[in-house]
Structures are given as structure tokens and as C-alpha cells.
Amino acid sequence: MSLVGKIVSAAASSTTRFTTNVSRSTARAVVAAGSTPSSKGEPSSYSGKSTTIAAGSSKTSFTALPTVFKQQRFMSGFAAGPGTEKVPSFADYTKERSQDSSRAFTYFMLGASGAVLTTAAQSSVHGFLTNMAASADVLAMAKTEVDLSTIPLGKTVTIKWRGKPVFIKHRTQEEIDDANGVNLKSLPDPQDDAARVQQPEWLVVVGICTHLGCVPTSDSGDYGGWYCPCHGSHYDVSGRIRKGPAPLNMEIPEYVIEEDKLTVG
Template sequence: MASLTHSSRALLRAAPRTVGSVRALSTTTQKNASGESGLNAPSFESPFKASASKANTSKIPDFSKYRSKNAKSSNLLFQYFMVGSMGAITAAGAKSTVQDFLVNMSASADVLAMAKVEVDLAAIPEGKNVLIKWRGKPVFIRHRTADEIKEAEDIKIESLRDPQRDADRVKKPEWLVMVGVCTHLGCVPIGEAGDFGGWFCPCHGSHYDISGRIRKGPAPLNLEIPEYDFADETNLVIG
């Protein structure tokens, strides 16, 4: 029992010295760690690292100090090359598209063939009508007599629904050329019929005179005059 007490007292006397040594060793270890950390710390600072005072994450990093002196010229040359190449490709594509569009819009051969019709007037006797087809529409050609010409010219245009002189509807008094479609609903009138000796539409009862002007019935306008010309004394070209 006496020996145990003596050992306890010896340990108590050595405890302060042990604690001091441990503290000194801990402090030395911390200093060494700090020194090694400072020596091994890298000197490179990332351009993506934001400062504590300015934490702007939307700012584009500045790489100007890492750029080569010749980088600017080579970069511009590449940009010019890309812009020129894209421009050439776009122009070629646009040219092809426009050409295809214009080709599709142009009239076909059969349409061009129907655009004009030539008629031999020598085959039409005086006082008779001839009906031909032009652009899918009927066309009346009337070889008028002298009496019919006088009758058409003597009408007072003030009394007409669609006032028009006979001289404004013909290029030669003896030849009357009209589109044979009623201006009411598009029926084909009958020649040498009606109350005025011209044309009569059986669909709704429109009457046209010997100049193709509306005189009676629901039709609002005179019969249409197409584009035509006389190639010579005996040939008529419509269109």
C-alpha cells in the first residue's frame, strides 16, 4: 500500500512537465504544417477564380495574357475564309432555287400553243358567225353586213346599260370579234337570236345586239372583246 502511494505521488509530480512537452510538440507540428503548406502552394491563379469582393460569375474570363502574338491574324484569316465559304454556298443555293422557281412558273408548250389562234377570214361569208376555241373559251367572229354596221352605229349609247360605241368595239366595222361567254353567269349565248338580232342567252334571258352590247336581261356588261389583230386582209390573229 505504501509503494502504491509513492508511485501515485511520482506520477502527479511528472504530469505538468508531460503536458508542457505535449503542448510544445503540438505547436511545432502546426508551424511545420503551415510552413510546408506555404512552400507547396501553387503560384498560378485560375482566371475563373472570383475575388472575395467581386464574385461576378457572369463575367467572361480574360485570357489575353495567355494569347500568342500571332493568334489574332490567323484567327481573322480563318473567319474570313468561313464567311466567304458560307457566302458562296448560300449564293449557289439561292441561284438554284430561283431557277427552279422560274422554270415552274413558265408556261408549258401546250399553253403557249393556245395563247394565239389564227383564223382565215376568207372562209367566213358575209352575214354569218363562226365559233372558235381560244384559251378554253368560245370566241364569236361575225362578218357583219352594211345594214348591221349601220344599225349598230345608230344606237344612242345613253340608252345602253353598259354604254359603249360600236367603233370602240371593232377594229374593222365588218368584223366583230367577241368572247362568247354571257356576262351574267357564264353561259354561251346563241347567235342570230334574241329581240335585237344579235345573241341570246337561254340560261336567264339576256339579249345582246349586233355589236354584242347588253340590251335586255340580267347580264350587267357587254360581251368581252379579246385582244386580236389583223395579220393581213384575210387573216385574223387572236391573242
Template sequence: MAFNASKKAFTLAPTLRSLPNGVPAAPLLNLNAKAAPGGHHDHHSGVLGPRADTAPRWAGGVSTGPSGLVSKTIVGSPRVSLFQQRTMHTSAVAKEAPQVPDYTPYRASNTSTNRAFSYFMVGSLGVLSASFAKSTVSEFLVTMAASADVLALAKVEVELASIPEGKNVVIKWRGKPVFIRHRTQSEIEEARKENWKTFRDPQSDEDRTKKPEWLIMLGVCTHLGCVPIGEAGDFGGWFCPCHGSHYDISGRTRKGPAPLNLEVPEYSFNDADGKVVIG
């Protein structure tokens, strides 16, 4: 079975690209192919015919494929770059480096004077800041202090002439009861003859009173904060009916669960007015 091959002619589209040497670029042409002597491109020979040394690059062949006969045509041409090298424009004017301004007219002639002024300003600002901080803290602490009505109750004056001998008076001081006992001579002797060193909370009667006839102490039981009853108990002093604590005539714990003696508050005597000031 014989096959017939056919040649195809190509019409190249005009191009705007050109090679570096100025020759128009034809991508589908093989410009490197050389004609053999005596060929149809040979102008010196009158014999026309194909090249004998090598097959032309534009020639192709025919082969069979799944769909029938397939004709191939190959055209070789040098690769042409689509980009052109552009050199940097060197005609731009080069800018000179900026000149540093001269600050000589603004500089001080004597640096010692400026340093002293700077130290003075820094010190003044420090003193002002410390003063402001102190006043702020003082005002804040004043807001936390007790009000005038609370300060009025901080101290209580009691006239002693109104308390007969052998009697108790209960007053209120800072929300707590205070016992004031005008003791008789026999009660003083009884409180001082006891061996106080053997007590649960050892304390002498002299340490608990500033004047022997006047016993001043808080009326709060040291066990659970109850209020004891005066002139009661096994020792003729005070008795707490809640839990059975007994105190003697000096307010010292003698029996029951109370661990400590009745507390003695801070007080002073005003002999000129015949009063006692508690607090």
C-alpha cells in the same frame, strides 16, 4: 448519510502533436495550473500536501443522479490547433512576359497598292455574286413560264375567207369560245344608229370593232359565264337562255341580268394572208 469520493489516475496515450514552442500537447492536462508553495510539487520544501490557494483543475466531485452516485473529474488543458501554417514556396523561378514577335518583314512597303487590290477583289466578288443571283432567278422564272404546247395555243389564226357574210363562226381560244361575225351592211348601220350612251354598259360600235364588217368577241355571258346563242334574242344579236340576257348585233347588253357587254379580246388582221390573229 456520508459519501466517500475517490480519485482516479489517468494514463495519457502517446501523442505526435506538439505546441509551437516544442512542448508535447496533452489535451487532458491543465498546463496552466501552478503549484502552491509548500505543496507536494515544491522541491524546495520537504512538506508534502495539497495546494492551499486553489482547487486543482483535475479534481472533481461526486453527485447523485437517477442511477446512483456519479463521479466527475475535470482536466483543463490549452487548446491545440490541428492545423499548421504553411508559407508559400518562394524558390520558384519567375517567368518573364512573352515577347511580341516582330512582323516587320511581313508588312507591305506600300499600303495603297494593297488597298486597291482589296477593292478589286471585293468588287469582283460582288459582280460574280450578282450574276449568279440573276441567273438563278431567271432560271426559276423560266420554270414557271408556260410550256410550248400552251404557248402554241396563246394565239389562234383564222382564215376570214372561209366565213360568208351574215354568218357566225365559233372557235376555241385558251379554253374559251370566241364568236367571229361577218356582218352585213344593214347590221353595221343598225348597230351604229342606236343611242349607245343610254345603254347599261355604254360603248360605241366603233370602239368594239377594228373593221366594221368583222365583229370578234368572247362568247361568254357576263352574268354567270354561260354561252349565248347567236342570231337570237329581241335585238337580233345573241341570247343567253340560262338567265335571259339579250345582246344586240354589236354584242352590247340590252336586256336581262347581264351587267356588261361581251368582252372583245386582243386581235389583229393579217391582210396579206387574209387572216385574223387572236391573242
């Protein structure tokens, strides 16, 4: 191995100080070679630190520097060579964001659907209630007016109110006295006659038997009031049940008497 090769090899392996005896011309050549750049523009792998030349020989000291252009540079991060590019994955970072976006969209759709359903239900209920509301003619039929002056004493008139028969009886004084003289303890449904009339001479009752809903016959029965032929219930002139399967007295509707005008309902 030549001297220059030894010098270069020693400089590349480590930083080493060494001493050699060479001729003056050789020393100059070495110094010149160390200071001359290479043809490729690369810096020299060594540089002389001190030179001492004596007569007939020279003693040269060199301090070898580690080569820079021969070392592989390791960069933190990604490889720099061709074909070694590594695209980073951000799946772990974007996964949670994607889930949050999906959850927000789901909540939005649920809220929108709920609002639509609520509006539809409100409209349906409003329409249903509007259709169920009574019209003006139905409300007019809910009340029935009767001229009492046209009903003779001792007679019973039947009118229709809300699809039901209503008995209006113009009672005599004898009938009034009989109704008031009844022992209440003997009645299946005890009720005083005065509690069933507004004026003693006028009795107004719904003409339906309280047993099974039949319509009793007026001015008949054992007590001079009404008789139900369906199952044999007898009512007196106050509309109270006196005999038979009916459990209750006949119903008293809501009504008002003003002079000779009766308004039912």
C-alpha cells in the same frame, strides 16, 4: 549564462554597443570565435568592431549585427515553402475572351445558315418560275389564226382561244347600220360600235356572258345578236348588253386583221 551566450543574445535582439572587462585570454577567445565560421557554413551572428587591450585587462567594444540566417524572408508573390504553392487563377481574364469566342462562333453559324437558306430559296424560286414559264407549244396556242374568206356574209363562227370561245361574226350592211343607230344613252354599258370593231364588217368578241360566265347562243335574242339562256341576257350585233342581268358588254379580245387573215391574241 556565460559571456558568449550574453553576447550572442544581445547581438540577436538588436544592435547594441556594450563594454565589459575581461581578461586578455578571454578577449582573444571571443575575437577568435567571432571570426571563425560555423561548422554548417553559416556566418557568425556578430563581428567585433574595435578592441582595446590594457595591461592586466582588456576593454573590448563589440557591435552586434542582426542575424541574417535566422530571419524569415518574405517574398512578394507566392509562398516558397513546400506544400505552399498557390496556382494563380486567370478565370477573370479568360472569361471575357471565352465569351467573345462563343459570340463570334454564333455569328459565323448564323451567317452560314443564312447563306445556305438564301441559296436554297433562290434555287426553289428559279425552278418554280422555270416550270411556270410557258413552253413553245403553249405560246403557239396563245395565238389563233383564222381565214376570214371562209366565213360567209351574215354568219358567225366560233373558235377556241386560250380555252375560251371566240365569236367571229361577218356582219351585213344592215346589221352595221343597226349597230350604229342605237341611242347610247339607252345602253346599260354605253359604247359606240366603231370603238368595238377594227373593220365594220367583222365583229370579234369573247363568247362568254358577263353575268355568270355562260356561253350565249349566236344569232338569237331580241336584238339579233346573242342570247344567254342561263339568266336571259340579250346582246346586239355589236356584242353590247341590251337587256337582262349582265352588267357589261361582251369582251373584245386582242386581234389583228391582215387582208383575209385574222390573228387572235
